[in-house]
Amino acid sequence: YVLTQPPSVSVAPRKTAILTCGGDNIGSQVVHWYQQKPGQAPLLVVFDDSDRPSGIPERFSGSNSGNTATLSISRVEVGDEADYYCQVWDSSNDHWVFGGGTKLTVL
Amino acid sequence: ELQLLESGGNLVQPGASLSLSCTASGFTLSDSGMSWVRQAPGKGLEWVSGILTGGKTTYYADSVKGRFTVSRDNSKRIVNLHMNNLTVEDTAMYYCAKEDDGRFESWGQGTLVTVSS
Numbered sequence: 001y002v003l004t005q006p007p008s009v010s011v012a013p014r015k016t017a018i019l020t021c022g023g024d025n026i027g028s029q030v031v032h033w034y035q036q037k038p039g040q041a042p043l044l045v046v047f048d049d050s051d052r053p054s055g056i057p058e059r060f061s062g063s064n065s066g067n068t069a070t071l072s073i074s075r076v077e078v079g080d081e082a083d084y085y086c087q088v089w090d091s092s093n094d095h096w097v098f099g100g101g102t103k104l105t106v107l
Numbered sequence: 108e109l110q111l112l113e114s115g116g117n118l119v120q121p122g123a124s125l126s127l128s129c130t131a132s133g134f135t136l137s138d139s140g141m142s143w144v145r146q147a148p149g150k151g152l153e154w155v156s157g158i159l160t161g162g163k164t165t166y167y168a169d170s171v172k173g174r175f176t177v178s179r180d181n182s183k184r185i186v187n188l189h190m191n192n193l194t195v196e197d198t199a200m201y202y203c204a205k206e207d208d209g210r211f212e213s214w215g216q217g218t219l220v221t222v223s224s
Binding site: 044048088098099100 | 142144151152153154157166168202206208209210211212213214215216217
């Protein structure tokens with residue numbers, strides 16, 4: 001199962017960033033999102049399509065339908081600059097799968 | 108506080124073997140599935156291997172199947188990854204991650220494996 005993410009997205013501060021994750025009928029899958037800043041381990045920011053772990057700001061939200069899952073970051077801050085990865089469990093192959101990642105740049 | 112601490116990373120030659128360990132604290136390891144995820148320099152995340160709670164069920168990415176073996180000792184709170192016949196393509200930061208219902212909710216800081224002649 002292949003997850004496709006755009007390599008980069010740019011957004012101005014205080015605007016909303018939309019990060020996409022494409023996959024065949026991904027809407028039938030459960031999607032998780034991770035944030036990774038340089039030199040750091042990944043951090044789970046959205047799980048089960050749209051839930052947030054404790055401590056993650058409400059500015060981070062997710063949705064999933066059809067062939068695209070989306071991570072939205074509202075009121076973007078410079079501190080949100082990072083690589084973002086989507087991930088699913090591929091039950092057909094008993095594999096966990098990551099997208100290629102999107103580098104979010106705050107202009 | 109939940110903590111995952113990887114160790115064992117090193118510089119090795121192609122064809123060598125290496126074992127990584129992940130020591131868990133702050134939660135009951137026997138209740139959690141665990142995985143190894145790697146990241147080659149400048150590249151994205153790649154899931155490598157997973158092991159369920161009891162240790163009898165394991166999963167491997169196609170890129171490492173037959174060369175890597177994952178195991179766990181819940182009594183010692185350790186998850187191991189034994190890697191054989193390493194190639195330059197295995198050069199990466201290797202992360203240990205706690206898996207819960209298909210997601211990786213906690214990660215260690217990683218241990219670096221470099222395969223080079």
